[in-house]
Amino acid sequence: MEPPVRLASTGTIIHGVSVGEVLGVSTLAEARLIAGRSGLDRIVQRLNVMEVPDILAWVKPHELLLTTGYPLRNTPQSLDRLVADLDERGLAALAIKLGRYVDELPDEMVAQADRLGFPLILLPNNVGFDDILNQVLTDILNRQAAVLVRAEEAHRALVQVVLAGGGLGEVTAEVAGLLDVAVAAIDGSGRTLAAAGPPEHVAALRQLAGTAGRTGDFASVPIVAGGHHHGRIVAHSPSGVIHDSDVGILERAATVAALVITRQDAVNAVESKYRADFLRDVLTGRAGTGERVANRSRAFGWDLERPVTVLVAELDPEGDERTAQDRLVTSWTAAVRRHDQRGAVAGFSHEVVAVVDASADSAKVARDAASAFADAITSGTFSTGTSRTCPGADSLPEAYGQALKAARVGRQLHGPGAVAHFDQLGVYRLLSLVNDTAELHAFVRETLGPLAADDDTENADLRRTLQVLLETNLNVAETARRLHFHYNTLRYRIGKLERLLGNFTDDPHLRLNLTLALHVLRMRGI
Template sequence: MPYSDPGPPALRLSSTGTLTYGLSVGEVLGVSTLADARLIGGTDGLGRIVQRLNVMEVPDILAWVKPHELLLTTGYPLRNTPQSLGRLVADLDERGLAALAIKLGRYLDDLPPEMIKQADRLGFPLILLPGDVGFDDILNQVLTDILNRQAAVLARTEEVHRALVQIVLGGGGLQEVVDEVATLLDVAVLALDGERRVLAGSGAPEHLQAMRSLADDAGPGDRAGDRAGDRAGDRAGDKSDHLVVPVVAGGFDHGRIIAYSAGGALRETDIGILERAATVAALVITKQQAITAVESKYRADFLRDVLAGRAGDDDRVVAHCAAFGWDFGRPVAVVVAELDAEGRRPPPRAEGAPAGRTEERISQDRLAAAWTAAVRRRDPRGAVAGFANEVVAVVGTDVDPAVLAKDATAIFGEHLPVRRTFSTGISRTVDSAAALPGAYEQAGKSVRVGRQLHGAGAVAHFDQLGVYRLLSLVSDPAELHAFVRETLGDLAGDDDPELVDLRRTLQVLLETNLNVAETARRLHFHYNTLRYRIGKLERMLGPFTEDAHLRLNLTLALHVLRMRGI
């Protein structure tokens, strides 16, 4: 069978995801000492990688072979058991050998047809060696080529690593790193963060979009790209249109680097370069995160002082905020967002997250990032800061805070493995920095009362709270509970369905200003039935149809019951 070189790579991925350096079987057949060798079976296995060589001298060779070996034999150990040759191919393939090279004529005259058929079926190369070539010549030349190839690949990878490190030492960022890798490999390169958002890219727009689609198709829980060199090719030796390596530092997943070539020109030798790029990218990202964390803390501390009234007079506050890019010299409103935790326990630490960084902390950081992105998009002069249990934004009146909350919700929910919600409170508009502490208090009150009234995910404006704003001023919940029990009596509980139904009748009566006909229509009761119920309610609560003060107390008590969590 004639041999044709498929142009295989110099390395491949092992089953554990680590790189395996060596020559393909096709390249081994191209060395001068094997110029007259013939491939007689297993053509599909030419891409198998040869890392080492071994000589078969004993019948029980299976105990001594290792993966990626080229096994040489004269057939001497098999001369008395030719019937085992067919099984030998399957056993060697099962142990991950690269190929078997046999020299015929002295101990074996030919190979059984079933052995060749087995090699073709398994894609296990069978090589017929020329009789005038010594094993020592083959060993010396192939091992020398393997070592030279390994040295060349490692030298190139090290050179790339030094170039990328110099970029960082020279003050370059992730974009410069990506540009350098794209130039070295002559492909498009994209860097994504852990949420698959684009951090940097280099290449034609259509190629960058193709890589973005590759990342999106994986799905939120798909970890296929986590191993080094996830690729389109299925066999060692295949070229690929894309390669993916993870960016990991300190046990935390910082994202992915994807290289893409529309012509499928990427080889697995490029994985080493991408891995070095991922290492440098992790350095750049963690460095930027450290700087951002310090800057964010400084900004958050100053905003906290402003909202507490400790930052000085208006002129000082406005001038200091201008250095951050914040405009506090215009009418603004304060927005407070808090994670909803009602009815659910904090989930366990996310897989891959470093110790001490809980899922709750990660969610809080994600919420701050979502609001930062939303405010930057709608109001670049607005301020955002993440505090311990909330995110606070100060935005201009030309921006609708409810729209900001909608934008932040969409960003916050991207790629979340577990659904989380947050509630939002909005203050009145204020015209001076001195009024911001009061506005902050209004927004905080709005978020809490809004959640009590409407549940998780509520968006509440301070001016829309009405009587609930006054009720929220009562600092002692026990006092409110006592007022509800004294005013509603047995109707305050939820255990008896009949009493809950009566309470609903009372609520609709009060909402319709005691309009019996309208109440009967809303509740789908007969007029006489409703009259009976009114009489029963008055026996339990007093003559509320005649006493305006009693009606007011009943209305307030029903409002308190609507304020969940009090």
């Protein structure tokens, strides 16, 4: 069966018969192609007869135009331009009877038809136009009916797959059987969701999966649902030919695949909420007995009875929070699956919580999630906190609190995108417990005085000197080395600091207060 034509501008499939097939009907057995052989694959969808001078105003694309040359009998020079005019209007071919009104076709007309690939057909004088019209139109209608029947059969088969609860595997298997091709459903990242066909043909298809559009033996159509692109249905023909009618069936398969994906997304959303609610109950100590927690965890594929670490990822305050939260859950789910198949992961309203094996490299899990998140979101980051090792489900609430605090204090210390472990927080754990930030600000101002602000460059520089002095336990030589100061210059600065702050070199309590004030200044967001 010769394929129909797909209009590039609209994607519409034009069903009909090719000019070559028209020449094969019995009424045209004696017809002769005199030019335009390269256009034999042009599709004839309708026929028309030219016996009036202004026929160009009435012709339509994909027509086979029949004529005796009567309108051109007195203007043979019009024949030179006729081919270009008809080709420009998208006609399939021109079939003419010579001898009655036009004796021969000009050489320029024949040459132009060859250049344009526009078939010129010489009709035998003993065949009537009505016989040609009846036979060719019958073939066109039969062809259209066959294509519609095939498409309807494919539609019924694919709908039955959905009604029977089938997934993408069943959809691709059905299409592979209908078209005798290798078929795969591919998501937006290029991952194969399902495939069907002989293994060697599926392997060849995977090699072609990155190809856009269509080639002779490959076709790709998008899977779209609710305005969102969910991937593609791709097909590879072992025979080397995929017809446009096959692409029409692939498009129906893509519609069915969109229904399957939408249905699965709805199921996943419910299951995801169920998992998140259960994990939230576990982390807040409301999940019930240890046995109940263990049983339900195993049902989700989780193992919470072993030593684990809790990680909390919180979106930093920027970007589209709703979209970013969805991608955050996806990124963390993929990262946890790569590092711990039995790990638990769930998204809450403003965070994602993961419970992974204590032996897993939690910092690498966080980096992998951050990398996947950055690939999916053009802007936005998240901060991650890690708990101490948790021996079992009973102590998970405490570990969750540690990870949550580590995420928030880590962001205050290091800014967006921080990864912090609870054991690395030190005194900042205590400072983070002070909810009254105004009191913290007052403490900093009272302790550091003019050094608390950055509006004066000299004062900010003195604060840096104070910080290094305290870090080196008042080791003047080491401090001078770190700051690249002369020893006497540093002695002068120490004297100036004591005049501003008090005799901190002799007062350990004052040194403690100064150290705490500098720590508070490091906590961003305070």
